Amino acid sequence: MARRLRLPALLAAGCLLLGIAVAAPAAADEIDDRRKAAEQKAAANEKAQSDAEAAMEGLDLNLQATAARLLDLQSQIPAAQSKLDEAKAALEKAQREAAIIAARLVDAQEQQVTLSATIQQDTEQAAKMRAAIGQMAREAYRGGGEVSGVSVILDAESTEDFVQKYGLVSTALRTQAQVLDALKAAEASNRNAQARLDAVEDRIGELKAEADQKVVEADAARVAATEAKQALDALVAEQQTQQASLESQKATLAASLAAMDAEAKAIENELQAAIAAQRARDAAAGKPAPAPGPIGNALFGNPTSTNPMYVTSEYGMRLHPTLGYVRLHAGIDLRTYCNTKLYAGRAGTVTWAKSRYGFGNQVMIDSGFVNGNAVSASYNHMTSFAVSTGQQVERGQLIGYAGNTGTSAACHLHFEVYVNGATTNPRPLLGM
Numbered sequence: 424m425a426r427r428l429r430l431p432a433l434l435a436a437g438c439l440l441l442g443i444a445v446a447a448p449a450a451a452d453e454i455d456d457r458r459k460a461a462e463q464k465a466a467a468n469e470k471a472q473s474d475a476e477a478a479m480e481g482l483d484l485n486l487q488a489t490a491a492r493l494l495d496l497q498s499q500i501p502a503a504q505s506k507l508d509e510a511k512a513a514l515e516k517a518q519r520e521a522a523i524i525a526a527r528l529v530d531a532q533e534q535q536v537t538l539s540a541t542i543q544q545d546t547e548q549a550a551k552m553r554a555a556i557g558q559m560a561r562e563a564y565r566g567g568g569e570v571s572g573v574s575v576i577l578d579a580e581s582t583e584d585f586v587q588k589y590g591l592v593s594t595a596l597r598t599q600a601q602v603l604d605a606l607k608a609a610e611a612s613n614r615n616a617q618a619r620l621d622a623v624e625d626r627i628g629e630l631k632a633e634a635d636q637k638v639v640e641a642d643a644a645r646v647a648a649t650e651a652k653q654a655l656d657a658l659v660a661e662q663q664t665q666q667a668s669l670e671s672q673k674a675t676l677a678a679s680l681a682a683m684d685a686e687a688k689a690i691e692n693e694l695q696a697a698i699a700a701q702r703a704r705d706a707a708a709g710k711p712a713p714a715p716g717p718i719g720n721a722l723f724g725n726p727t728s729t730n731p732m733y734v735t736s737e738y739g740m741r742l743h744p745t746l747g748y749v750r751l752h753a754g755i756d757l758r759t760y761c762n763t764k765l766y767a768g769r770a771g772t773v774t775w776a777k778s779r780y781g782f783g784n785q786v787m788i789d790s791g792f793v794n795g796n797a798v799s800a801s802y803n804h805m806t807s808f809a810v811s812t813g814q815q816v817e818r819g820q821l822i823g824y825a826g827n828t829g830t831s832a833a834c835h836l837h838f839e840v841y842v843n844g845a846t847t848n849p850r851p852l853l854g855m
Contacts, residue, residue, distance in 0.1 A: 486675060486676055486679060487830065496658055496662045500655070500658050503655040507651040507654075513647065516644075538620040680748070680750075683830070685780075686780040694787075695843075698843065713794070715795040718796050722769055723768030723840070724853075726767070729759060733757065738846075753839055756836070757836045761825060762824045765821070765825055766819050767816045769798070769818050770815075770816060771791060771799075771816060772815055773810050773813060774787040783826070783830075783831060785803050786805065786808060788822075796842050798842055800841070801839045801841070804829050805828065806824045807823055809822050810823065
């Protein structure tokens with residue numbers, strides 16, 4: 424059960440994540456870091472959930488529901504933010520890759536234009552050279568056929584005439600050879616350019632297909648980012664709404680905590696009065712109790728049907744993560760399930776078996792004095808009783824069934840130990 428120590432003026436003013444800003448898109452390594460951080464946060468929130476459930480004992484059901492929803496929202500927001508960052512990173516990656524492909528496509532298309540122009544130019548040049556070769560052939564035919572060195576010698580009228588004619592013939596032959604070589608080179612260049620053009624056109628087809636795929640991926644990433652942003656915005660909006668609801672219930676919260684404090688104090692007063700009366704009776708009978716000394720450990724056995732015992736919330740101070748107040752969780756919460764059997768952890772007398780505010784159905788068992796210390800234990804939030812006031816019980820005897828009565832957040836056993844009328848940590852006394 425929880426005890427209030429102080430109530431901040433503003434509930435949860437420093438505990439909620441109001442005004443969460445959407446982070447700028449993160450790089451891949453930052454996304455991994457954030458994912459790990461979100462996982463660690465989820466683990467921490469699981470513990471916080473158990474602690475919050477312990478701290479919420481003593482609150483009415485409406486406050487419990489609102490506070491629990493706020494805690495749930497608070498745990499979801501980091502994961503939602505991480506999902507948004509991942510979606511934005513995926514969108515940016517798709518857009519970057521699409522831009523790269525588009526640049527490659529433009530480059531390939533420019534190559535296509537250049538190669539097509541080169542092929543066209545070479546084709547026209549080759550046509551001119553073929554025309555020139557044809558013209559030379561026709562000129563030779565009109566001049567009487569092939570011109571040879573022998574005909575030049577036989578037809579020469581003088582030495583000077585021979586030299587002149589031979590020079591002309593040599594020039595004509597060299598020109599013809601050069602034109603043929605140039606034609607062969609142009610045709611070879613054209614074939615090479617055509618092969619390159621075919622390859623470029625194939626690549627253009629591939630790039631267009633890749634570009635189409637990247638458009639699809641970018642569209643999907645954009646939709647995912649939009650949905651993630653909407654989900655995050657919805658969580659933050661609901662968080663703000665729930666916080667406003669809590670603010671409007673401050674008076675109810677204060678009254679609930681005050682009532683719980685009063686009930687807890689009443690229990691302590693009743694126990695201390697009974698201890699004082701017992702000490703007085705013992706003293707009157709000439710059997711005064713010795714001065715209190717160490718009580719040792721492992722005084723109590725397992726009071727639950729779960730073996731081994733499993734602690735869901737420890738004894739100690741709790742800062743409620745959404746309501747903002749600090750409370751003493753004055754017992755230890757042990758895992759049980761609704762309507763499972765509960766047992767006396769130590770022999771004694773049932774002081775009472777009744778409903779108490781906040782504690783629900785409670786069995787208080789007085790186990791007498793241990794080394795001068797009055798020891799009692801309470802079993803809380805029970806569904807029903809199997810013992811009654813004044814009954815003697817033995818260790819391990821059935822006393823009732825686990826439940827969720829009172830201001831409890833879930834079925835469990837809230838187990839408290841009182842030494843001389845004040846609560847103490849039950850863990851060592853349970854041998855844990």
